[in-house]
Amino acid sequence: PPDMANSKFEYVKDFEQSDPLLPSTWIVVRIDGRGFHKLSDHYAFQKPNDRRALDLMNAAAVEVMKDLPDLCIAYGVSDEYSFVFPPTCQLFERRNAKLVTTIVSTFTAYYIYLWPTYFPSTPLAPPYLPSFDGRAVIYPNTRILRDYMSWRQVDCHINNLYNTTFWTMVLQGGMTNTDAEQELKGTVSSDKNEILFKRFGINYNNEGEIYKKGSVLYRQYELVEPKATPSTEDEASVPEAKQSRSQQDKLKKLRRKAQVVVDHVDIIKDNFWARRPWILS
Ligand code: ATP
Ligand code: ATP
Ligand code: MG
Ligand code: MG
Ligand code: MG
Ligand code: MG
Ligand code: MG
Numbered sequence: 001p002p003d004m005a006n007s008k009f010e011y012v013k014d015f016e017q018s019d020p021l022l023p024s025t026w027i028v029v030r031i032d033g034r035g036f037h038k039l040s041d042h043y044a045f046q047k048p049n050d051r052r053a054l055d056l057m058n059a060a061a062v063e064v065m066k067d068l069p070d071l072c073i074a075y076g077v078s079d080e081y082s083f084v085f086p087p088t089c090q091l092f093e094r095r096n097a098k099l100v101t102t103i104v105s106t107f108t109a110y111y112i113y114l115w116p117t118y119f120p121s122t123p124l125a126p127p128y129l130p131s132f133d134g135r136a137v138i139y140p141n142t143r144i145l146r147d148y149m150s151w152r153q154v155d156c157h158i159n160n161l162y163n164t165t166f167w168t169m170v171l172q173g174g175m176t177n178t179d180a181e182q183e184l185k186g187t188v189s190s191d192k193n194e195i196l197f198k199r200f201g202i203n204y205n206n207e208g209e210i211y212k213k214g215s216v217l218y219r220q221y222e223l224v225e226p227k228a229t230p231s232t233e234d235e236a237s238v239p240e241a242k243q244s245r246s247q248q249d250k251l252k253k254l255r256r257k258a259q260v261v262v263d264h265v266d267i268i269k270d271n272f273w274a275r276r277p278w279i280l281s
Pocket of ligand 5: 032033034035036037079
């Protein structure tokens with residue numbers, strides 16, 4: 001680089017605080033749309049779930065996964081997405097601000113770039129421009145990482161059951177927002193299922209999986225490892241990444257080439273993880 005080092009101003013660099021995240025831990029970067037309640041009103045998102053808006057979130061998240069091959073899985077619901085880096089991740093020396101800002105800005109860039117594909121007749125215009133906040137949280141082991149993922153999916157379920165019931169009472173039952181809210185106060189899941197079924201003939205189980213389960217993104221490998229245990233799905237596993245440099249490079253290349261898939265399935269029970277052992281290994 002040019003001779004700009006060692007100027008009398010150089011000392012200001014020392015004011016920077018280092019912010020590396022604890023080694024050997026899972027890193028979750030969760031982003032969330034800023035003021036999306038208002039934004040979704042402004043662009044007339046369908047209630048309770050606008051499918052276009054979810055597809056757009058997922059499309060932007062897929063691009064983030066492709067851009068950052070270190071990511072092993074991501075989970076999205078509503079206006080939020082959680083991106084997961086494995087304990088071995090060394091991207092940006094695990095610097096907190098670098099990881100979070102890169103994910104937030106890459107996601108936002110794609111969200112805005114892809115908007116016209118999903119909302120062709122609703123152009124974005126200031127001051128309602130989408131932006132996202134983000135934070136990194138570290139988790140010390142796989143059990144707690146999985147509990148984190150479960151927490152988000154349970155949240156998805158609880159919110160979606162509430163929103164589905166609320167908006168059915170308003171849109172199909174002709175109730176005011178206040179009356180619907182009042183009646184739902186203090187109800188449990190079975191109460192809401194019953195309101196939906198008895199009053200509106202809706203079986204909540206038949207609602208779309210994307211709304212009930214949220215969206216999980218992971219890499220689907222085409223290459224079959226000889227030792228991989230055969231699974232009912234057409235998938236193969238990648239061996240544990242504890243090997244030599246060249247093997248690690250090979251895995252990295254594999255990760256980059258692998259297709260990112262979008263799924264709407266249960267990630268709370270063991271089954272999802274047992275059938276895709278490479279995600280957490
Ligand atoms: P990193 O991801 O580590 O930041 P980088 O490639 O962005 O890597 P920087 O140190 O941030 O590296 O430097 C930005 C580089 O972008 C400059 O060195 C220059 O090559 C290029 N660049 C930025 N702005 C301009 C500009 N206005 N005109 C020409 N080149 C530019
Ligand atoms: P904050 O800036 O604090 O995050 P917010 O208005 O974004 O505020 P959230 O708790 O993040 O509040 O909730 C996001 C809101 O965005 C939802 O409550 C819902 O109103 C709206 N929303 C997000 N995605 C969709 C969607 N796919 N369909 C319909 N509405 C949506
Ligand atoms: Mg620069
Ligand atoms: Mg928020
Ligand atoms: Mg939000
Ligand atoms: Mg939110
Ligand atoms: Mg730069």
